[in-house]
Amino acid sequence: MRVNIQMLISHGRVARKMGLGPESRINMLRNILTGLVRHERIETTRGRADEVRFYAEKLIDYAKKGDTDEKAMKMANFWLTEKDLIPKLFKVLAPRFETQPKAYTRMARIPNRENLDRAAMAVLEYKGNPFPPLQTAKRDNELTLINQLLKGYREQRAQQAAAKRQDVL
């Protein structure tokens, strides 16, 4: 094989390298995916969470084919190292996402890990998990001045409307 300078420069290459090599990367992702299916919400480094997302969603797509499907069972058997999760995958996660076509996972960034490495962390979860939600719906703070004034105005209008109805009656 001709070893040239282009091999050392990685301009435009999107595939991530993880661990000791491609096999090590797949093993690492398999472990993380097993943890995700078991706990439905995990914290890892950002790169790993991003990589696992693809495999997590593909696994759900395979699980939707049903557990009688040969290929789907082989995939589930390979990717889940703890075998008590295979029934959970086919009977809990696949029916949960029946109506959804695509986005089964949610990834959110977290402040850096507290260790010396200060690694960039992320939370990865399957949607519909039983735990408290990561992001509550954004409601404006009612105690700001503008919102208090608007609230007062709305109450005034409601009172006027009530008074008008009384007069009509």
Added chain:
Amino acid sequence: MMNSSGFVCFLRRSLLQLECRIIEATGLDRQFAPALAVHGPSILPHPHDEQEVTSEPSFLDNVFWMAAPKKRRTIEINRTRRRDPSFMLKVKTNIEPCVECGHLKQKHILCGFCYEKIRKETALIRGQIKAMEGRPLNTPAQETLVLYDSESPWESDKDKRIVERNRKRPSWFSIY
């Protein structure tokens, strides 16, 4: 009579001395032929030639080609180099207070305080699940539902396994 002869002798001696001195000064008394001439081979081993070749040309012999600063860098030049914007710490403009708790957070990252609350509650829920399962690798093929004090499951929740938590429902964990 005695004075004149002595005087003549003195003159003669002084003149002879003067002549010797002049010859010495001009260098006419030196003879350029060798004192001793010997027949022998022209190439004789010279003692001063042997010292040259033994020592290798050392690195420091060619030091004249290396780069060296010509002048001392002035403090003004040093300052402009050290205070260049590429080395200074960058100011972050993406920090804002969290709407819920008021702690500072970056715009694209979850609030640390709020996430810590959620994480602790999740850990307690998981502790309950672990106690319910008993042994490891014992996950049931059922959905899970978390209920707090004085809460009962709905009609649609009958297939789910219920995880009880002995406290009031927190405000940030709504049922819906």
